Amino acid sequence: MIRRIAIIGLGTMGPGMAARLARGGLQVTAYDVAPAAIERARTMLGTAEGVLDSLGVAPSSAGAGTVRFTDDIGDAVADADLVIENVPENISVKAEVYRMIDGLISSDTIVASDTSGIPITKLQAHISHPERMVGMHWSNPPHIIPMIEVIGGEKTAPQTVATIRELIRSIGLLPVVVKKDVPGFVENRVFYALLREAVDLVERGVIEPEDLDTCVSWGIGYKIAVIGPMALLDMAGLDIYKSVSSFLNADLSNRDDVAPMVLERTNASKFGIKSGEGMFSYTPEQTKALQADRARKLVAVRRILEGRE
Ligand SMILES: NC(=O)c1ccc[n+]([C@@H]2O[C@H](COP(=O)([O-])OP(=O)(O)OC[C@H]3O[C@@H](n4cnc5c(N)ncnc54)[C@H](O)[C@@H]3O)[C@@H](O)[C@H]2O)c1
Numbered sequence: 001m002i003r004r005i006a007i008i009g010l011g012t013m014g015p016g017m018a019a020r021l022a023r024g025g026l027q028v029t030a031y032d033v034a035p036a037a038i039e040r041a042r043t044m045l046g047t048a049e050g051v052l053d054s055l056g057v058a059p060s061s062a063g064a065g066t067v068r069f070t071d072d073i074g075d076a077v078a079d080a081d082l083v084i085e086n087v088p089e090n091i092s093v094k095a096e097v098y099r100m101i102d103g104l105i106s107s108d109t110i111v112a113s114d115t116s117g118i119p120i121t122k123l124q125a126h127i128s129h130p131e132r133m134v135g136m137h138w139s140n141p142p143h144i145i146p147m148i149e150v151i152g153g154e155k156t157a158p159q160t161v162a163t164i165r166e167l168i169r170s171i172g173l174l175p176v177v178v179k180k181d182v183p184g185f186v187e188n189r190v191f192y193a194l195l196r197e198a199v200d201l202v203e204r205g206v207i208e209p210e211d212l213d214t215c216v217s218w219g220i221g222y223k224i225a226v227i228g229p230m231a232l233l234d235m236a237g238l239d240i241y242k243s244v245s246s247f248l249n250a251d252l253s254n255r256d257d258v259a260p261m262v263l264e265r266t267n268a269s270k271f272g273i274k275s276g277e278g279m280f281s282y283t284p285e286q287t288k289a290l291q292a293d294r295a296r297k298l299v300a301v302r303r304i305l306e307g308r309e
């Protein structure tokens with residue numbers, strides 16, 4: 001039974017995950033190597049808790065859990081039933097965390113990674129109990145998006161996958177078990193196919209970035225929240241899909257490297273909201289307003305999709 005959870009890495013994803021797990025009645029310890037990240041996470045935690053209130057996510061019947069911040073990794077993982085590694089998407093950085101916690105956790109502690117797509121089989125090569133390592137891939141913003149992918153690697157015990165799936169279900173979220181440990185799992189394979197084409201269209205001057213977003217959000221995005229891709233195939237007709245894909249698939253982007261438009265920006269430290277500029281520019285005030293507006297809309301949409309409005 002999982003009661004105590006340690007989150008390692010409190011950047012974009014960690015604080016929202018901590019808030020959601022605590023709301024589910026769990027005792028969370030939250031650690032980051034950077035003191036500034038811990039300070040930022042305290043504020044982000046409060047914001048996420050406010051969003052959970054407006055989503056109507058009630059504390060578990062056994063009462064709300066807690067979030068405790070610490071700057072000591074040993075303190076964070078001591079007694080943890082589950083450690084969620086949430087550090088940057090880089091195998092060496094993740095492996096260093098596994099090496100550090102290896103001697104600090106008990107042999108029955110589950111170690112989950114929130115990796116966006118590094119195969120779990122590769123990650124579990126760096127830990128002493130690979131049978132207790134699993135992928136637990138949340139979606140951003142993690143306190144609002146209910147679906148979480150659960151992925152076993154070659155050495156993951158089926159019981160580990162089952163335990164994490166049950167934990168997710170027990171706090172009212174939606175686990176989806178990915179049956180094969182493919183890079184990117186399922187959500188990001190589908191999403192990155194879309195992103196590759198979107199970036200290519202903007203890069204080739206087919207459309208302006210703002211118009212690309214309008215086209216996808218109000219065209220595909222709006223309906224895909226209600227009717228998934230497999231169901232959409234049936235709604236459109238497989239005969240139509242056959243005809244269009246027979247000429248269109250060959251024309252879609254198949255580039256296998258990172259697009260120059262993205263490299264130019266990342267080389268100039270333009271990472272998006274976290275650095276104030278990416279595809280668009282953001283002042284701190286705009287970022288605050290944007291995040292509040294997005295949270296309000298996502299909450300409203302989710303309430304409707306769940307039939308609560
Ligand atoms: N950003 C997203 O939309 C998103 C969504 C789902 C999954 N993920 C995945 O989640 C993981 C974290 O992503 P993020 O966007 O939160 O990253 P981020 O860069 O925003 O934050 C990472 C945090 O990890 C900390 N960190 C770095 N090394 C550390 C160490 N050795 N010990 C403890 N903390 C350390 C950093 O200080 C930073 O605060 C990645 O694997 C990413 O691919 C990201």
Ligand SMILES: Cc1ncc(C=O)c(C(=O)O)c1O
Pocket residue numbers: 115116138139140141188
């Ligand atoms: C661009 C991008 N990449 C990865 C992820 C998740 O792993 C997300 C997301 O969850 O939103 C994303 O936007």
